[in-house]
Amino acid sequence: MKGLILSGGTGSRLYPLTYTNAKQLIPVANKPILFRVIESIRDAGIDDIGIVVGNTAEQIKEAVGRGGRWGVKITYIPQDKPLGLAHAVKVAQPFLGSERFVMFLGDNVIQGGISRLIGEFSTSGWNSQIVLTRIEHPEQYGVAELNEEGRIVRLVEKPKIPPSDLALVGIYMFDHHVFEAVNAIQPSWRGELEITDAIQWLVDNNYTVHPYVHQGWWIDTGAPGDMLSANDLVLEEIGHSIEGYVDRDSKVDHRVTVQRGAEVINSTVRGPAIIGEYARIVNSYIGPFTSIDHHVTVENSEIEHSVVLENSRICDIESRIQDSLIGRDVVVSRSPIKPKSLKLTVGDHSKIGIL
Template sequence: MYGVVLAAGQGTRMQPLTDRRPKPLLPAAGRPLLEHVFDACVDVVDEFVVVVGYRGEDVIERLGESYRDTPISYVEQRDPAGTAHAIEQARPVVDERFVVLNGDVLVDPDLPAALAAAEGHAIATTPVSDPRSYGVASVGDDGSLEAIVEKPSDPPTNLANVGCYAFDPEVFEYIDDTERSERGEYEITDTLELLLSDGRDVSVVEYDGRWLDVGRPWELLRANELLLADVERDVRGTVAEGARLEGAVVVEDGATVRDGVHIEGPVVVKAGAEVGPNAYVRGATTLGPDARVGHGVEVKNSILFAEATVPHLSYVGDSVLGRDVNLGAGTKVANLRHDDASVRMTVKGERVDTGRRKLGVVLGDAVKTGINVSLNAGVKVASGAGIEPGEVVLRDVEGE
């Protein structure tokens, strides 16, 4: 069985984190989202087929020719035009039944295993409390799909489409007949309707495990939290006698934890990273390769990409810092509104309620701040931007 993984999109809702990398390579718990997707289905597939597009060469360079001894083929989606169009790109490679997963959606291994075990075409669904924001599946008495209704005001069931499928190769013939939707895309749900109208059975696999579509910056933090909940203590790097490590803390080979450091897991310190002296790191935090957290710094529930640096006397909470970020001494991040309402963030020009009571900042690659900068909750700073010493940043900062 093939595992077709869709990884072609740029992920504009994730900007500025995707300015210089494709969304499936964003790190959570120290590894790209795409690798976590591979982990979920590697036991049921014989070959991966990865559909690449935006910065596809970065994906190929990261993954290479195989993953955990399972070979990888790559196909390119040059002009993204919907999920059905993305799946169609795998046609030259795929000649037997295959499962389809998105390269930025976290699921448990039970899901691809259940799809693989189903017969013929299959769709995964999961029960949700309010189905009105999803594609909703109607299921017949025999457990097969009857219809999918997109974002219905009166949902026929509480079963939301997870966006994971299994198909026989004949699906490509039906993709050929799929017309563009009102959004101008070739939708795989329209292809499913064609299968049903032609009398083909589509099994419904009901799933109630982990399901997180990592589409916006705060959802990357949520992915990090979920994945770090499963880590176990593993200390292989250099840890000073005066350091204190509590709980599920991972310190990789080549990482250094200096005197006076206090780390409360779950925390992952990647190879080459340095912590301290006299730093406090806590709460679902990942410090990327060669990251630096220095004297008098507190980092809480955050992700620091590779080579991000918070050298001294700063606070970073519930935040994502891109590659090669450098915070000047005394830079402080606010992660809580005074009115106790959930933090809002601008996504593609619209203010969005994140649903998070605590959320700090999202800094693109190579952002630099001067000393004594204050960054307000929910602020995004574009890649390459610089902030002058002493500034109080209350609105998003554009750059490049």
Template structure:
């Protein structure tokens, strides 16, 4: 019988997020806010939706910050156990650390802390458990398979996994969710591995061991979208996709004009105009001379004094004063200040790290 409460969850959040520098010089990427939540909260809540409440979080880079933000899980009606991965030696090594420390001692689901799936994993977890598979993985069709591990499938069966292929072998990318039935078998597989050319123990090679040794490795092709949030473009894509599924909600004060699917959190004050889909976080102020256009997430405590913003992420505490200019396709770091003292016309696109100041 499928009882998710007996399954453990494992969220991986030890990486440095080098592709998201300079933001990750001052925090782990997993704490970058998206619509009022740190990125890592989305996979955690997805595990909750399956019934999993006992979750290990593998940390390394700025791990103390993740502990401080998430706590021990009591605020989520769950239990969080933190597992240290001192050296970032790959996903398979992170899984090994969770087993080695004794946290993983039964069936478990691994979820990368920078992955978001629109339809969640609940149905796939049930499929894995009811099929009695040793390993179950999720696949998604992608345009550029070279960026991912991919699966070669023949006659409905996975025959080979290839990590970041240089030549086309399949367009079925391996999504960052892996389900394992027996931790002892996983450890046996790990001990057979050697570091790849990247110096990491690859999860694709770990799963390949199960395939090569005749164990049952099943898969599901995900419906809806899947986003691996590891780049600036990925951040903005995540904002767009999350806003597309957000339900409109007004809990703050609206003195100006709000149209379309807009979320206005408690403590926010909108004096100007907001056109959805858009997210206005807690204690945000949108002044009278400011316009927030489509696909914008303005995080807690930010202030938009003047100008227009479109297709952008403005992080907590930032201040935007654009005069008559428009900010588009931009990522603005926490507590940064952008001030346009001249009457510039047209669009501006910026990627600004935390605590920065830009004078135009």
């Protein structure tokens, strides 16, 4: 089997963070989401992976390279415009050939990986397998309706009135018959070739599409709140260790990771949390569900349930920062007037004086 990761799109729901960075490269627990997707595919035994790229192609290529660090081979597949997931399959056909493949959206995080799913599909006679999960607002996604036997009746993309609460997770498995489907369908009202229409075509033409209902958590990290939720869940799952320096005046609990070269001085860090490489935490409090990326400085400040990206500085903030996404190379410093609380979504290369 081969792997196909979709990493095009503008990430507009994450503006301003994605004005200067591909959304798939924003880290969750200090590791880019795209890296987690590559690892998930590799761990399922697939080492030949294509990545569909758009306007952020150069950023993706620079970060991922040829795949050597994961022991996989990466092929980049350009998509001139984001014309839908089924269109991405069309442009990837020269890479995929006639092999079975898994398609994984590069901004999705799923509990437990996909090894079991790949094992089931690779040994089955199914033409496709789709992953579903029950959610509160399925109208924001592709939605599947199943009959009493658990077979797919129909799929609808972002319906105003959902036929069920079963949303399509961004993980799909196909054999070569999917190319018949993507070439047969027409663009939707959005002007895109919808993967739901392609899967519906397979169902209508008597190909076997197996629905798998995922019981664990899954998050589409397309919006700031989703990024924080994904960060929470991953921080609770990862193993924690202390590789950096923690002085005797600091309190760091067992659910905290302090990465290589990081320093924690006269501070309290409560987990789950992660302090990135060469970060400095001085006279500060880092609360639960916080990810501090590499080369970040937090001094004389308090922050919790937040993500702070690389090379940023948070200094002398008397009010606690929480529920915030702070981009790269950001400076947050104290101004004379003191607010009681802060909630920030801050773009890269910003400077903020707190009033």
